[in-house]
Amino acid sequence: xxxTTFFIPxxxxxxxxxxxxxMQAIRAYGFHHAxxxxxxxxxxxxxxxxxxxLLAEQDIEATIFSGAQPNPTVGNVEAGLALLRGKxxxxxISLGGGSPHDCAKxxxxxxxxxxxxxxxxxxxxSARPQLPLIAINTTAGTASEMTRFCIITDEARHIKMAxxxxxxTPILSVNDPSLMLAKPPALTAATGMDALxxxxxxxxxxxxxxxxxxxxxxxxxxxxANLRVAVADGQNMHAREQMAYAQFLAGMAFNxxxxxxxxxxxxxxxxxxxxxxxxxxxxxxPHVEAFNAEVAAPRLADIAVAMxxxxxxxxxxxxxxxxxxxxxxxxxxxxxxxxxxxxGVKEADIPVLAGNALKDACGLTNPxxxxxxxxxxIFRAAM
Numbered sequence: 001x002x003x004t005t006f007f008i009p010x011x012x013x014x015x016x017x018x019x020x021x022x023m024q025a026i027r028a029y030g031f032h033h034a035x036x037x038x039x040x041x042x043x044x045x046x047x048x049x050x051x052x053x054l055l056a057e058q059d060i061e062a063t064i065f066s067g068a069q070p071n072p073t074v075g076n077v078e079a080g081l082a083l084l085r086g087k088x089x090x091x092x093i094s095l096g097g098g099s100p101h102d103c104a105k106x107x108x109x110x111x112x113x114x115x116x117x118x119x120x121x122x123x124x125x126s127a128r129p130q131l132p133l134i135a136i137n138t139t140a141g142t143a144s145e146m147t148r149f150c151i152i153t154d155e156a157r158h159i160k161m162a163x164x165x166x167x168x169t170p171i172l173s174v175n176d177p178s179l180m181l182a183k184p185p186a187l188t189a190a191t192g193m194d195a196l197x198x199x200x201x202x203x204x205x206x207x208x209x210x211x212x213x214x215x216x217x218x219x220x221x222x223x224x225a226n227l228r229v230a231v232a233d234g235q236n237m238h239a240r241e242q243m244a245y246a247q248f249l250a251g252m253a254f255n256x257x258x259x260x261x262x263x264x265x266x267x268x269x270x271x272x273x274x275x276x277x278x279x280x281x282x283x284x285x286p287h288v289e290a291f292n293a294e295v296a297a298p299r300l301a302d303i304a305v306a307m308x309x310x311x312x313x314x315x316x317x318x319x320x321x322x323x324x325x326x327x328x329x330x331x332x333x334x335x336x337x338x339x340x341x342x343x344g345v346k347e348a349d350i351p352v353l354a355g356n357a358l359k360d361a362c363g364l365t366n367p368x369x370x371x372x373x374x375x376x377x378i379f380r381a382a383m
Contacts, residue, residue, distance in 0.1 A: 004209050006256050009135075009146050011172045014244060016237065019136065019176040020054065026093075026134055026172070027058035034134075035089040036064045037080055037104035038096050042138065047179070051095055051136065063087045068096065071160070071270050071277070072103035073153045077117045080107040084131075091132040094170075097191060098142030098151075098277065101135050105150040105168040108133045113167075117152055121161040123361055128167065135170040138179045140230070140243035141191020141278055143198060143251020145173040153271050160271035162361045164258070175248060177240040185231045188243075189334035190278030192227040195219065195247035196330070197281040200289065200303055201260040202253035204296040205365040209257065216253035220306040222246035224330065231334045260366035262288045265379065267360055268353040275343050282336040283343070286324045287382045288366075291374065293320040296367045300324070341383045350379045 013022050026034075034055060038048045043066035052062040065080045084092070084107055092111075094104030106117045108130035113120070120126050135145035144150075150163040183191075196219075202208060203216040223246045229239040265288070266280035293300055301319030304311050307326045311319035337343060354375035357363065363370075370378075 004256070006211060007148050007166055007169055008252060008255065009170045009173045012146060012248070013173070014175045014248065016176060016178050016241065018174055019179065022134070022136070022172065022174045023054050023058050026055070027060065029091070029132065029171070031060055031091040031132070033061045033063070033087060033089045034091050034093045035080065035084045035087065035107070036062050036093045036095055037068055037107060038064065038066050038094070038100050039068045039070070040066050042066070042096050047138070048095055051093065062093070063089060068100040068103035070099050071153045071274055072099050072106070073155050074117055075155060076103050077106035077110065077152060080104070081110055084111055091134065094133065094135045094145070095138065097137070097139035098144040101142065101144035102150050102152060104133055104135070105130065106152050109150070109165070109168055118154060118161060120163050120165060123164045124166060126165050126167045130167050133170040134172045134174070136174045136179070137244070139183060139187065139191045140180055140240065140247040141194040143195065143247050143255070145170060145175065146248060146251050147255040149255070151267065158272050159356055160267035162267060164361055175244045177237060177244050180240045180244065181235055181237070183234060185234065186335070188231045188234060189227070189336060190276050190282065191247070192223060192230065192243060192334065193282035193285070193331060193336060194278035195243070195250045196223045196327070197262050197285050198250035198254040198259070199223070200285065201262055202250070202257040203303060204289070204292055204299045204367045205257040205260060206367055207257045207365045212253040212257040215249045217302065217306045219246045219250035219253065220303055222249070224307040227330065228333055258365040259362040260288065260292070261357065261363050261370060261375065261378070264357045264360035264363035264366070265353070265375065267362070268356045269340070269343070269345060272349065272353060273344060279336060279343065282331050283340055284378070284382050286327045287378050289327070290324055291370070291378055292366065292368050293317070293324070294368060339383050340379070345383065347380065347383060350376050354379060
C-alpha cells in the first residue's frame with residue numbers, strides 16, 4: 001500500500017464561545033500586527049471591527065481589508081497584499097466563509113513566496129509556508145478555514161485557478177457557531193450543499209482512505225439531519241453547531257482525498273459567470289454522481305445509508321439511484337435551483353466550460369475518467 005499523508009491545521013477550536021478563547025491562542029504566537037481579510041458585508045455588520053477589538057485586548061494591532069469578493073480574484077489578492085506590505089503585517093486573519101479564506105491564503109502565500117498568485121496554480125508549487133494564517137469561519141460549508149485548497153478567479157482568463165498546496169494550510173482554525181446564526185437561508189443552503197458535495201466527492205475519490213471515509217460518512221449523516229433545520233431556523237444553535245462539525249469533517253475528508261468533477265465543473269461556472277460556488281455544486285452533484293455510478297455504485301449506496309435511506313431491498317445499483325434521489329430531495333427542500341439554466345448558464349458556452357473543467361486539478365481523483373464529450377453531456381443534463 002502506498003504512503004498517505006493527512007493534512008490538517010495543527011490547532012482547531014470549535015464550539016460556542018471559541019472565538020473569545022482563540023484570542024489567547026493568537027496572542028501566544030507572538031504576533032504584533034494582523035491583516036484581517038474579510039468581505040464588505042461582514043465589515044459593514046461590524047464583525048471585523050469586533051475581531052479587531054478582541055485582538056487589541058491582546059495587544060495585537062489590526063488592519064482590516066474588506067475587499068474579498070464572493071469569488072475572490074487576482075485583483076483582490078494583489079490589493080490585500082499591497083495593504084499587508086504597507087502596514088508591515090506579520091500575520092493574516094481570515095474572517096468569513098470560503099471567499100475571505102481563499103483570498104487570505106492567496107495574500108499570505110505570495111507574501112512569503114513572492115511572485116504572482118498564478119505562479120502557484122496546481123499542486124504544491126510553493127517553496128515555503130505562507131505568512132502565518134488564522135482562519136475564523138462564519139459559514140458551515142467550504143471548510144476553507146482548514147484546508148490546503150485555495151481557489152482564486154483569474155479575471156483575464158475567466159477561470160478559477162485551483163491552488164492545492166500544503167503551504168496554504170492555516171495554523172489555527174476557529175468555528176464558533178454563534179458567528180453563523182445571522183446567515184440567511186439561501187446562504188445556509190448553498191454552503192451546506194457545498195459541504196455535502198465535499199463529503200460525497202471525497203468518499204468516491206480514487207484517493208480515499210479509511211480515515212477520509214469515516215470523516216465523509218459522518219459529515220453526510222450530520223448534514224442530512226441538520227441542514228433543513230438550519231435553513232428553516234437560522235437561530236437554532238444546535239443545528240448550526242452540528243453543521244459546523246459536518247463541514248469540518250467534510251473538509252478533513254476532501255483535504256486529503258481531494259475531490260472530483262463536480263468541483264472541476266463548478267469552478268468553471270464560478271469563473272465564467274461569477275456564480276455562487278455552493279449552488280453550482282448542488283446543481284451538478286447528482287448529475288456527476290449519476291455518471292460515476294457506473295463504477296462507484298457501492299460507495300454511493302453507503303452515502304444513501306448515511307443519509308438515512310433504507311436500501312436493504314436494493315442491489316448496489318438500485319441503492320445508488322436512491323442516493324441520487326436523496327441528494328436531489330435535500331437540494332429541493334432547501335430551495336436550490338433545479339438547473340443551470342436558472343443560473344443563467346448558456347448552452348453555447350458548454351464546450352469551453354467542459355474543456356476548462358478537464359484541466360482542473362480537482363478532476364484528477366474522480367472515480368471515472370471522462371472525455372470532453374462526456375463532460376459536455378453532464379453539463380447539458382444539468383441545464
